[in-house]
Amino acid sequence: MPRAISALPRRAALAASAALLAVAGTAAHANEALIRKNLSERLPNLPRIEEVRPTPMRGLFEIRLNGTDILYTDAEGNYLIQGVLIDTKARTNLTEERLDKLTAIAFESLPLKDAFTVVRGNGQRKLAVFADPNCGFCKRFERDLAKLDNVTIHTFLYPVLGKDSEAKSRAIWCARDRAKAWNDWMQRGVTPPEPPADAKCDTAALERNIAFGQKYRITGTPTTILANGTRLPGAVGLDRLEPLLAQAGAGK
Missing domain, CATH: 3.10.450 (Nuclear Transport Factor 2; Chain: A,)
Structure with missing residues (x-):
């Protein structure tokens, strides 16, 4: 009997708490309806x-x-x-x-068919980068990315800085070796050659990348997505990127 008596106050407190939550929920619903109606x-x-x-x-x-x-x-x-x-x-x-x-982007939802991929070492650490070929910060970031090992990098060409960016992105996407054409331009300043007129190259991927970026509010380049969904705007230095890659690999 004493145990039953001692439990009464706790039950009363729980009931009171539930009642308050119900009232709060009703009030919030009423506010929502009024806000929607008036606006x-x-x-x-x-x-x-x-x-x-x-x-x-x-x-x-x-x-x-x-x-x-x-x-x-x-x-x-x-x-x-x-x-x-x-x-x-x-x-x-x-x-x-x-x-x-x-605007969180699950790594698994990225349309990787619209990116080109570079694997170094065991490739266990994964990241995706949305980059414009005429973006100075992207070029600086690429120099840092070149120093990473045991990594898989998916690069989405994201030409948002004008017509020349679109032209260079098409040339890189249509190159026989996309990664080489990208690195030649971004790290060594070698302009990617224009694809021949009869080249069979589907550049619709570039349009899809723009649409994807607009949907998820990718408003600047470079933008990096880590395996755990973490989004990193800008040219993140290796001193910051390395620990974030480790956290992403641990699922944090």
Whole structure:
């Protein structure tokens, strides 16, 4: 009997907690409905709202549009805010963290048929790089990548810097040895030769790479994806890349 009596307060606390969660869930649902209604009526040209969710800031809600576009609003949809949400205590950019989750790329989902691959040593460490042939940071990054061993590198040609980038990407993709043509240009400045007019080369892969990058908000080059899905923007130095590759290999 004493054990049954002592359990009562805990059961009551659990019941109270469940009741509070239910109330909070109902309130959040009501806020979502009101936000959707008001914004759709007042801003008919606003893209379809795909998700409404509360933020850590009391009374502020996130609305998601077009897959990965984020705006903020109050509990009634009276105001719309475009910008970033910063947690000053933790000193973190909550908007950036949210976008990282929304645009995360599972390594297994990468369309590797649209990349060319280089394997060194045992090839156990894996990474994919989206790069533009006219990107200076990409060239610097390639010099560092050349120093890695026991690695598999999938390079996606990502010509976003203009017509010349498109032309060089086509020439590299149509080369007999894509990796050599890429390295000759990126590391030694040897311009890739134009493919002959009768060359049978399907360059649709370059268009698919652009579409893939736009979908996942790859807005700069180089952008690196590690085996665990970690995304690294910019020319990451070897001092940072090596430990990240080790973590990715460990599944962290």
